[in-house]
Amino acid sequence: MKAFADLLERLAFTPGRNAKLALLERFFREVPDPDRGYALAVLTGGLETGQAKPALLRALVAERVDAELFAMSYDFVGDLAETIALIWPARGPARDVPLAEVVEGLARAGKAEVPGLMARWLDALGPSERLALIKLVTGGLRVGISARLALTGLARIGTVPVEEIGELWAGFTPPYRPLFGWLDGGPRPEVTARAPFRPVMLSTPLTEPDLAGLDPAEFAAEWKWDGIRVQAVAEGGTARLYTRTGEDISAAFPEITAGLRFEGALDGELLVRRGEEVAPFADLQKRLGRKAPGKAMLASHPAALRLYDILIWQGEDLRPLPWSDRRQRLEVAVATLDPARFDASPRLPFSDWEELAALRADPPAAVIEGVMLKRLDSAYVAGRPRGPWFKWKREPMVVDAVILYAQRGHGKRSGFYSDFTFGLWDGDRLVPVGKAYSGFTDEELGKLDRFVRANTIDRFGPVRSLKPALVVEVAFEGLNRSTRHKSGVAMRFPRISRIRWDKPADEADKLTALTDILDEAGA
């Protein structure tokens, strides 16, 4: 538990991707089985949690600590699990409880035994391990890394590419002993699980100039839908829905899982669809937030699968076939499924790049992010090979915004103010609308840093409030309505596309520049 708690703590405070990978690699190298396997399950969201509710822990701590002192402490710390972890009275010398003892103990325990088990472990552990334990059992663990990153870190301990691990990993259950045995140099294990996940093929981005070197006759085009990429597998009576990193989300989308009446593996985009109308991404996001959606949610936000590709059918592996053959097989397959839930993403007819560019510039729905180009002869291969598949996104939208706050960056940007909050005019006030920390060169970074230091009007911790004097052009991929933001809108993937040293702040855009886009889209 100690090594695991240490890892969680470092991951929580480490901003850099490479640093996170180094921490993960070190952990998987140094920690023995089965603890590292259970840790992998936790990091990838594959472990059952929620055996103890926060109320139970509060009751346990109330037997040990004065209520008033607890209330003052909670008020100061601000996080219930952390307060309990820190305030729990130490009992004698600490013992390190293996993660396996916790996971296996809870799996065996009846409900009535949980409080006693928890108290015993909390007594034995130190504060940071107690925090990990509490977060783990209450299901409140936010690791702050994706399953993909965890697997990438894991791949570094051996010589097996992460795509191959991804394929096998979902076929085993924690603590994944055969998988670790393989990475340590043992034989490749046989997958015994039903309906396993297969690694997904991804595209690379395309820009206008790249097109000159490509022959339109060699490519097929389809819309790029703004949902989430999924894989639907139904084999031997087992049906599962996976994200593109292999996370099992079957339970969150029961209407899809129930409709997987076939024998094979399909690739597509998960969307919220009402009749023919595909809903904005925000609607899907509501569904993603629910592990087990209620009836009302299922009725108001019905999910649908728009299929792109076919990997396995009736036991036959179609992945080596060219895309054009797979497309034919896909169309035959889709015809057997419920049309209310499943359809094939339409193929876009075009004869030259100008024609496709015109389609891309004016898509028929707001939830289309651009177009996909796929070589007609491309096999379905794991990972992100450059060449067979391209995504050609719509031109980003841009607004001119005023920088309001700046925060110091991390890693290579340590000491530089490089994370910016920007705002738009709402009457005579500037309302924050988003944050960006990319899109500028090293030279601009230095210039921005000097600007921040020279225009600071207030400081709170690492954040500086700035004189509204600098305009930046912010590019973004989409907009959602948001109740969490004061402005009522949330940008998707905002980044600074240009620094407008020349432009006075009062000429920046108004908030209505964004709300008009939303109104137009009917979102």
Added chain:
Amino acid sequence: MPADATRLLTLRPEGLYCPEGDFFIDPVRPVARALITHGHSDHARAGHGAVLASAQTLDIMAIRYGEGFAGSRQAAEGPLTLGGVEVRFHPAGHVLGSCQVEVRAGGVKAVVSGDYSRVPNPACAPFEPVRCDLFVTEATFALPVFHHPPPGDEIARLLASVAAFPERAHLIGAYALGKAQRVIMLLRAAGHDAPIYIHGALERLCDYHLAQGVPLGDLRPATMDKAEARALRGAVVIAPPSAFASPWVQRFADPVIAFASGWMQIRARARQRGVELPLVISDHVDWPDLTRTLRELNPGEFWITHGRDDALMRWAELEQRRARPLHLLGYEDEAE
């Protein structure tokens, strides 16, 4: 207890005052006569008429404020008589030169502890428990969530990080008096013999520690240019917290930012500071040591100068101990 121990000390706008001896202890404004417990800037201020403090605290004040920091100064050695009271200084275990001030008159005794710690610190003599009728305590970390881990464990975490990221310099935020030298000594005790780089603002106080016989090993200035700084892979660099907001940091390539403070126990605090590696290293008593000290000294009454007096008052109520919060303003957690 004799009810009149509390008459030994009273509260004035300038700070804690002893009427019979006509002096203040750690006043926050200039006064005619001040007794200073230790050199942290919230306790030791410039501009008093006469200052009585340990010889080391006087030296530290001179380093920080210049030789003319007070009209006159006197090093506290042995018992002294000031007006009608007897005064004695006892080690507080907080930083180099830190002392508690004992005030005795008419058969009753008060002890003003300043800031103190019960964890061994090779830079200073350990806290000396002095039985008294009135004990004046700090309450910086007076919440039961504060259990400072053994400092050696925190240094082990730092060294594990240096091993895990051998290409990155580790920049540690630590206050100039006490914390910086503590971190250096802990590193040395853990077998870290490599040169340690220190920010210019730490130089004079590190030199003073050396002069006082506190070994710090091979220290080098962290005032190199960008090219040299980028070459500092895996080195430990120590700087005062203020340096992290200045462009000084920019010379290092992809550093790990650490901070050594008791506050680092609280994640929100660590996040607020933008710290990648929080190190819980404190010069103050944590909750168990604070409550243990109060039980051990068992004074007839205790007063709380600054910090979380609400929680400590609640504890006193539960333990049926007589206590009073002073709500002294001007004592920051600056030095923690």
